[in-house]
Amino acid sequence: MDLRVSVPVGLLVLIIMSTGVTGQDPCSDYIVLNETSRNVQQVNDGSAKNCDREFNGEWYRFMGPAGNVMPTEAPPNWNRCGADAPMWMNGQHPTLADGEVSRQACAYWGGVTCRWQTTIQVRACSAGYFVYKLPAAPVCSLVYCGASDDNNECADDTDNCHDQATCTNTDGGFNCTCNDGYSGDGVTCTDNNECADDTDNCHDQATCTNTDGGFNCTCNDGYSGDGVTCTRACPVGYGEDYGFGKCLRVLKRPLTYSMAKTHCQARGGRIFQLDNAADVNRTKTILERVGTNLNRYVGMWVGLTDETTEGTFAWEDGTPLDSGDFSDWAPQPYNHNSKRRDCVQMKRKFNWQWVVRSCMRVKNLFVCEPN
Numbered sequence: 620m621d622l623r624v625s626v627p628v629g630l631l632v633l634i635i636m637s638t639g640v641t642g643q644d645p646c647s648d649y650i651v652l653n654e655t656s657r658n659v660q661q662v663n664d665g666s667a668k669n670c671d672r673e674f675n676g677e678w679y680r681f682m683g684p685a686g687n688v689m690p691t692e693a694p695p696n697w698n699r700c701g702a703d704a705p706m707w708m709n710g711q712h713p714t715l716a717d718g719e720v721s722r723q724a725c726a727y728w729g730g731v732t733c734r735w736q737t738t739i740q741v742r743a744c745s746a747g748y749f750v751y752k753l754p755a756a757p758v759c760s761l762v763y764c765g766a767s768d769d770n771n772e773c774a775d776d777t778d779n780c781h782d783q784a785t786c787t788n789t790d791g792g793f794n795c796t797c798n799d800g801y802s803g804d805g806v807t808c809t810d811n812n813e814c815a816d817d818t819d820n821c822h823d824q825a826t827c828t829n830t831d832g833g834f835n836c837t838c839n840d841g842y843s844g845d846g847v848t849c850t851r852a853c854p855v856g857y858g859e860d861y862g863f864g865k866c867l868r869v870l871k872r873p874l875t876y877s878m879a880k881t882h883c884q885a886r887g888g889r890i891f892q893l894d895n896a897a898d899v900n901r902t903k904t905i906l907e908r909v910g911t912n913l914n915r916y917v918g919m920w921v922g923l924t925d926e927t928t929e930g931t932f933a934w935e936d937g938t939p940l941d942s943g944d945f946s947d948w949a950p951q952p953y954n955h956n957s958k959r960r961d962c963v964q965m966k967r968k969f970n971w972q973w974v975v976r977s978c979m980r981v982k983n984l985f986v987c988e989p990n
């Protein structure tokens with residue numbers, strides 16, 4: 620056995636070409652091994668002394684005349700693949716799902732099918748071919764062999780799968796399956812619009828942006844988080860959430876309605892108004908949780924009055940309470956209105972349903988929210 624180091628010119632060119640390649644994905648960033656001499660069918664008369672001594676753990680793909688895979692059985696004899704000792708892979712190829720796996724590469728020499736060994740890494744790529752991470756041959760002349768898997772349309776690149784499909788070799792054919800985030804028959808795959816289909820998992824307070832093969836969730840202004848969970852960034856003094864997605868501060872300080880409003884304004888906010896039916900329920904939850912000494916309070920101001928026009932109720936922001944809107948009035952006769960009663964209170968005695976009371980009553984707690 621000749622221990623000279625000899626590298627085929629074509630290979631040298633390829634090594635030089637690969638210098639400076641810094642990408643991470645071995646399925647798109649590999650060195651091509653395509654010399655005819657490397658194919659396991661090439662019988663060596665003893666004159667070819669190629670050697671993979673210069674290999675250094677880069678990722679390689681077998682292509683063209685070299686074949687499309689590494690042989691998984693010992694070659695019929697040594698003196699093949701342009702070397703004294705042909706190297707073959709002692710194990711099966713991984714599936715796509717297996718990811719990167721370790722295998723033993725064996726060099727066949729002098730009747731011993733595994734005379735020298737190296738440890739190589741192998742992975743299947745979604746386009747159906749394999750890439751191999753190959754260390755230097757331990758001695759010369761040893762060469763990693765290629766073989767042609769003639770029935771592997773995926774590895775041969777003779778399949779018609781879409782760029783965004785996974786090619787699976789099958790007995791007598793191949794299957795194309797669109798990758799995650801794409802739909803179609805595998806020959807044609809189109810990007811799913813998860814945002815429009817409502818199959819995204821963005822938070823209520825996030826904006827969904829469709830991307831190729833996926834989607835992005837970005838928390839709306841005033842919220843922070845990863846887009847799947849967004850929390851309100853609350854001003855100082857506000858912070859209780861109670862599941863509202865709002866910044867709130869519950870004041871257990873009985874004040875008249877106008878004093879309550881002034882109190883909130885002094886804290887850069889306004890008195891909390893109910894925005895929808897869900898707020899009604901959530902507010903009841905707050906009231907149940909606020910404390911044990913609720914007896915001090917007869918109710919809670921909710922930001923709804925008919926102070927401007929007697930008999931016409933409007934929320935603090937000026938929105939009128941129209942007949943079709945949500946409401947939670949206590950049953951008659953308890954919600955009776957009058958000229959002297961302008962302010963709506965959620966009344967404890969009536970399970971926190973609404974009644975109209977004098978705005979001068981001082982036995983209501985209230986909630987502020989920031990402007």
Ligand SMILES: *[C@@H]1O[C@H](CO)[C@@H](O)[C@H](O)[C@H]1NC(C)=O
Binds near residue numbers: 651654655684
């Ligand atoms: C081998 O690959 C190189 C680079 O991809 C290419 O230029 C060359 O033509 C190929 N040779 C053969 C025999 O396929």
Ligand SMILES: *[C@@H]1O[C@H](CO)[C@@H](O)[C@H](O)[C@H]1NC(C)=O
Binds near residue numbers: 788789794
């Ligand atoms: C090929 O795809 C068809 C249809 O999706 C499926 O029924 C079959 O099991 C697949 N064959 C293999 C070997 O994956």
Ligand SMILES: *[C@@H]1O[C@H](CO)[C@@H](O)[C@H](O)[C@H]1NC(C)=O
Binds near residue numbers: 829830835
């Ligand atoms: C998706 O979000 C990431 C991280 O926020 C960002 O880097 C990327 O540019 C976004 N992509 C698109 C298409 O918006």
Ligand SMILES: *[C@@H]1O[C@H](CO)[C@@H](O)[C@H](O)[C@H]1NC(C)=O
Binds near residue numbers: 896897900
């Ligand atoms: C409010 O709570 C009641 C009783 O638990 C329930 O029947 C109703 O559907 C809830 N309404 C909303 C808008 O959540």
